[in-house]
Amino acid sequence: MNLQRIRETIAAYGQEFPHRPNGHLWQIQKTFQDHWDLNAPDLVEMIDQSIQSQVNRRMWSREGYQPKQVLLAFTTMEPLLVHAMFSDLFHSGRDLQGRISRFQFHADELLHSYRERGYKPAYAGHDQDLPIITFYLAMRYPAQHGPYDHHAFVRSLEALQVTSLPQVPDPERWIKVARTLLNFMQKDEPLMQAYELVRQDPLAYQDETLLLVWDYMQWLAGQP
Numbered sequence: 001m002n003l004q005r006i007r008e009t010i011a012a013y014g015q016e017f018p019h020r021p022n023g024h025l026w027q028i029q030k031t032f033q034d035h036w037d038l039n040a041p042d043l044v045e046m047i048d049q050s051i052q053s054q055v056n057r058r059m060w061s062r063e064g065y066q067p068k069q070v071l072l073a074f075t076t077m078e079p080l081l082v083h084a085m086f087s088d089l090f091h092s093g094r095d096l097q098g099r100i101s102r103f104q105f106h107a108d109e110l111l112h113s114y115r116e117r118g119y120k121p122a123y124a125g126h127d128q129d130l131p132i133i134t135f136y137l138a139m140r141y142p143a144q145h146g147p148y149d150h151h152a153f154v155r156s157l158e159a160l161q162v163t164s165l166p167q168v169p170d171p172e173r174w175i176k177v178a179r180t181l182l183n184f185m186q187k188d189e190p191l192m193q194a195y196e197l198v199r200q201d202p203l204a205y206q207d208e209t210l211l212l213v214w215d216y217m218q219w220l221a222g223q224p
Helices: 003-019 024-035 043-050 067-077 079-089 096-116 130-140 150-159 171-185 189-199 211-220
Strands: none
Touching (some): 003 171, 024 043, 024 211, 043 067, 067 096, 079 096, 150 171, 150 211
């Protein structure tokens, strides 16, 4: 990466940050942290309360994309399997790609079982894709993970004049790049001052999180 380009774009992003529309993500992260408990007696209610926002639900609810709704249906049908899926996904000692693949594999199984049993409504797919699975990881482990957006990742690397671009989704590389970029961002005082205003919100997640890097990459990619 071009270090001068990184510093220049971070400085420009710092000026735009107060006007970015994604501050609600820090609230979603805190809500998840406050409610997530796999030992809760009602797993459906716990998941519903954990993945919640009073501002914007676009990460998990938009036309043709309803991963939370499908997940709640699966949990109602097979709570023990969903419990096991998240236990495995959040087991940081295991290979990340393996955890993601197993989560998707079991989601495929659940969708097949859901259809076989004739549950309504019928779903065209389970929508447990890489963006939503990495969203779960980002909500659970804010300092270690961020939501993965392959298009934004590639576009942002291009903007930073990186020549070796990922040809296929690579969340592990995203994490490495994000941690490097976060170090640069934390040294930009105007950006950190603007960011502090977000963290002062009592409804927002207060500790270190890669969401700031995620939003920076969205901005680099020209996305809201």
